[in-house]
Structure formats: C-alpha cells, structure tokens
Amino acid sequence: xxxxxxxxxxxxxxxxxxxxxxxxxxxxxxxxxxxxxxxxxxxxxxxxxxxxxxxxxxxxxxxxxxxxxxxxxxxxxxxxxxxxxxxxxxxxxxxxxxxxxxxxxxxxxxxxxxxxxxxxxxxxxxxxxxxxxxxxxxxxxxxxxxxxxxxxxxxxxxxxxxxxxxxxxxxxxxxxxxxxxxxxxxxxxxxxxxxxxxxxxxxxxxxxxxxxxxxxxxxxxxxxxxxxxxxxxxxxxxxxxxxxxxxxxxxxxxxxxxxxxxxxxxxxxxxxxxxxxxxxxxxxxxxxxxxxxxxxxxxxxxxxxxxxxxxxxxxxx
Numbered sequence: 001x002x003x004x005x006x007x008x009x010x011x012x013x014x015x016x017x018x019x020x021x022x023x024x025x026x027x028x029x030x031x032x033x034x035x036x037x038x039x040x041x042x043x044x045x046x047x048x049x050x051x052x053x054x055x056x057x058x059x060x061x062x063x064x065x066x067x068x069x070x071x072x073x074x075x076x077x078x079x080x081x082x083x084x085x086x087x088x089x090x091x092x093x094x095x096x097x098x099x100x101x102x103x104x105x106x107x108x109x110x111x112x113x114x115x116x117x118x119x120x121x122x123x124x125x126x127x128x129x130x131x132x133x134x135x136x137x138x139x140x141x142x143x144x145x146x147x148x149x150x151x152x153x154x155x156x157x158x159x160x161x162x163x164x165x166x167x168x169x170x171x172x173x174x175x176x177x178x179x180x181x182x183x184x185x186x187x188x189x190x191x192x193x194x195x196x197x198x199x200x201x202x203x204x205x206x207x208x209x210x211x212x213x214x215x216x217x218x219x220x221x222x223x224x225x226x227x228x229x230x231x232x233x234x235x236x237x238x239x240x241x242x243x244x245x246x247x248x249x250x251x252x253x254x255x256x257x258x259x260x261x262x263x264x265x266x267x268x269x270x271x272x273x274x275x276x277x278x279x280x281x282x283x284x285x286x287x288x289x290x291x292x293x294x295x296x297x298x299x300x301x302x303x304x305x306x307x308x309x310x311x312x313x314x315x316x317x
Contacts, residue, residue, distance in 0.1 A: 034083060043074035045091065046105070047082045062090065069098045076101040081253075085243045092163055092171045092242075104169035104245065109254035113291035120293050128234050132227040139221060146177055146218060153209045154181045159222060163242040167259040172231040174239060175222040179210025223262045235296040236261025237284040252281065258288055267302045 037044045069077075077095055079088055081104055088104070095102040114121045136143075147158050160180070161173040206214070213219040226232040232239065239260035240248070248256070265287040266280050287295065 034080075034087070038072070038074055041073070041075045043069075043072060043077045044105075045077060045083070046080035062094065065090075066094050066097050069094055069100065074100065076103060078103045078105050080105050081246055085246045088171075088246075089163055089242060095171075096173075102171045104165060104171065104256070106169040106256050107250070107254050109257040111289055112258055113288060114259070116291070124233065124293060124296065125230070128227050129230075131234060132224045136224050136228070139224075142218070143221065146213070146221075149209055150178055154207055156182060164239040164260065165242065165245050165256050166231050166239070168257050170231075171242065172226065172229075174232075174241075175225050177213060177219040177222060179206055179213055179219050181205060181207050181210075220262065227262060233259050233261045235263050235299050236265065237287065238264045238280075255281070255285060255288070263299060263303050265299060267299055 034045050035048045077091065077100055079091055079102060081088070083091075092102050113124075150158050157178055160176050160178040162176070163171055164174045166172045210219070223232060227234055237255065237258050237260055240256060245253075245256065264280075264284075266283045269279065269283060
C-alpha cells in the first residue's frame with residue numbers, strides 16, 4: 001500500500017463480496033453510516049456526515065462485515081462513541097468473532113495510577129492475577145454448585161455477558177452468573193420479547209434464584225475471570241456499561257481510560273451518598289489521582305469488615 005491513510009468507508013451492497021473489495025488497495029467511497037479509515041494499523045470508525053439513512057450495520061450485512069474485517073490488515077479498531085450503543089455493540093461482536101481488539105475513541109488522560117507510579121502499579125497487577133487464581137480455586141465448589149442450580153432453575157446459558165469499557169477505552173465482556181430468564185420475559189411481554197430488541201437482555205426478569213444470588217453478590221464471582229485476563233482489577237473505579245458510556249458528558253470521558261475494578265473505590269462513603277452519582281464519580285476521580293497500594297489495602301479491609309458486597313459495583317444486569 002502506498003498511503004499510510006486509506007479510506008475503507010464502503011457502501012455494503014448485497015451483491016458485493018469481501019474478495020471483490022479487498023483486491024483493491026484503496027476504496028474512495030464513504031459509508032452512509034460511518035467513515036472507516038485505515039491508519040497506522042488501526043481501523044478508525046466514526047460517524048459519517050452523509051445524510052443517507054441506508055444502514056451498513058443491518059443484520060443482513062453482519063456476516064459480510066465479519067468477513068470483510070477478518071481480511072482487513074488492521075490490528076485493532078477504534079470507534080467513535082457518537083455511533084451509539086447499538087452500532088458499537090455490533091462492531092464489538094464482529095471484532096470478537098474476528099479476534100481483533102476494539103477501543104472507544106476517548107480523550108487522553110495522563111493522571112492515571114499506571115503513569116504516576118509504574119513500579120507499584122505492576123505489583124498491583126501481579127497481585128490481581130495471583131489473588132484471582134487463588135479465589136477461583138477456593139470457590140470452585142461454589143461455582144459448580146451455582147452452575148447446577150442455575151441450569152436446573154431455568155435451562156438457559158449459565159453465564160451472562162455485558163459489554164463494558166476497560167483500560168484506555170478497550171471494550172470487554174464482563175462475565176456474571178445469569179440471574180434472569182428469557183422465558184419469563186417472553187411470558188410477561190410476548191409482544192416485545194423478540195429478537196428485534198438489541199438490548200433485550202437488559203430488561204429480562206430476574207429469577208427467584210437470581211434475586212438470592214444478587215443479594216449476596218454471588219453472580220459477580222465470574223468477574224474473577226475478567227481480573228485474570230487483565231480486563232479488570234480487584235480494586236478500582238466501577239466499570240461502565242456500554243449503554244451508560246454513550247450518555248456520559250465529554251468532559252468526564254477521560255476517566256474511562258482507567259482500569260475498572262471488581263470492588264469499587266467508594267466503600268467508605270456513607271450509604272446515603274453511594275447513590276449520588278456525582279459524589280461517587282468525584283470520589284473515584286480522587287482515588288485515581290492519589291492512588292497507592294496502601295489505599296487499595298484499606299478498601300479491601302473495609303469490604304471484608306462490612307461484607308456489603310451488593311454495593312461493590314454500579315452495574316446490574
């Protein structure tokens with residue numbers, strides 16, 4: 001390729017194929033929904049200025065987009081939050097299938113623990129993985145018991161997955177034990193409980209077993225796998241779900257560069273203030289600015305002394 005910047009914004013038509021498009025080094029057209037540009041090994045995806053409403057990201061084009069991205073030379077995808085949660089989730093699913101990392105395009109943030117104290121930060125990350133392995137082994141009988149209970153309570157997938165924003169805006173799937181049932185949703189809302197709703201899993205009904213698991217935060221045990229994979233830390237700011245990120249003001253998106261934690265950083269706040277989003281956000285911002293290993297140990301001590309696991313994270317299925 002002669003240029004470091006190539007336009008890959010392509011109008012995907014049913015009679016096109018990935019091979020016919022990719023045999024050209026450069027495609028000059030602009031996609032009606034998003035502009036796609038290959039730059040320095042990254043695929044930059046942003047909202048198009050075109051007024052054409054034909055949808056590239058329709059379900060009929062998903063397979064084609066997957067095949068096209070599989071042969072694209074980009075190592076990772078950076079996507080504009082302005083595209084909206086539905087489009088971003090589709091891109092995230094396609095990137096997962098093609099084994100490419102996907103990041104939200106965020107304003108840079110330099111006041112992060114990893115940049116301020118590298119040595120202590122790498123100690124923290126090593127401890128995260130070691131403790132995650134130990135806890136996974138310790139709670140393995142609990143895992144097996146819960147998995148069997150979930151399956152026999154409602155024979156659907158044992159785990160649920162939620163797209164969240166991780167370090168430097170990287171999208172990852174937070175893992176939890178499933179606490180809701182699609183069958184219950186279909187029974188209560190047969191008219192709307194179909195596959196046309198992309199966020200259907202967010203509105204499903206909680207099972208009786210799920211209520212009990214949520215009460216003691218047992219549904220969050222699989223997040224130890226996220227910590228083991230480096231997507232989360234044991235202690236850190238609460239992870240933001242993809243749907244929440246889209247509505248966050250621009251001046252607060254810098255904080256999304258931080259590595260999220262399983263256990264939140266606001267446990268020593270009074271219970272009445274933990275529901276105040278502004279207070280929690282300010283507290284988490286202060287944590288990032290003044291992070292230390294000693295502070296993490298303090299939070300762990302508070303967590304075990306209170307045993308108030310239900311307040312650890314802001315995310316619920």
